[in-house]
Amino acid sequence: MSGISRLSTTAATVGGWFAALRPRPRTSLAEWALAHARLYDGRRFVPYAYQRAILDAMTDPAVTRITLMKSARVGYTQMLSAAIGYFIAHRPSKMMVLQPATEDAEDYSFYFNGLYLNGQKYGAVDPG
Numbered sequence: 129m130s131g132i133s134r135l136s137t138t139a140a141t142v143g144g145w146f147a148a149l150r151p152r153p154r155t156s157l158a159e160w161a162l163a164h165a166r167l168y169d170g171r172r173f174v175p176y177a178y179q180r181a182i183l184d185a186m187t188d189p190a191v192t193r194i195t196l197m198k199s200a201r202v203g204y205t206q207m208l209s210a211a212i213g214y215f216i217a218h219r220p221s222k223m224m225v226l227q228p229a230t231e232d233a234e235d236y237s238f239y240f241n242g243l244y245l246n247g248q249k250y251g252a253v254d255p256g
Contacts, residue, residue, distance in 0.1 A: 156183070157183040157186055157187040158183040158184050160217070161183055162174060167206065173210060179202075182196070186211045187214065
């Protein structure tokens with residue numbers, strides 16, 4: 129192998145390393161959820177306009193608290209699950225989800241156990 133060929137091979141390898149180290153493009157949580165989050169049955173999660181605003185507030189560094197007055201069945205569980213998935217994918221960190229009662233926590237745990245991200249089932253992972 130000639131010196132020039134070896135040099136170009138080395139340059140291509142190093143260039144690949146740097147490309148792998150390049151940070152992912154920043155996307156908003158709403159954009160990420162649209163591209164990656166799935167409903168419990170595997171269908172795509174398509175957030176409505178009011179959900180997109182809430183999702184983006186969840187990852188806005190200037191927002192320190194989000195308080196919602198909501199009715200039932202507005203997609204809050206799905207938004208919360210998408211936020212958890214976003215943080216797993218982009219900002220790995222410690223997280224805690226609190227529920228008002230044990231039954232609520234068990235229900236959410238069952239829901240999250242079947243979460244789909246990027247078309248693949250995310251829950252039910254053996255920690256073993």
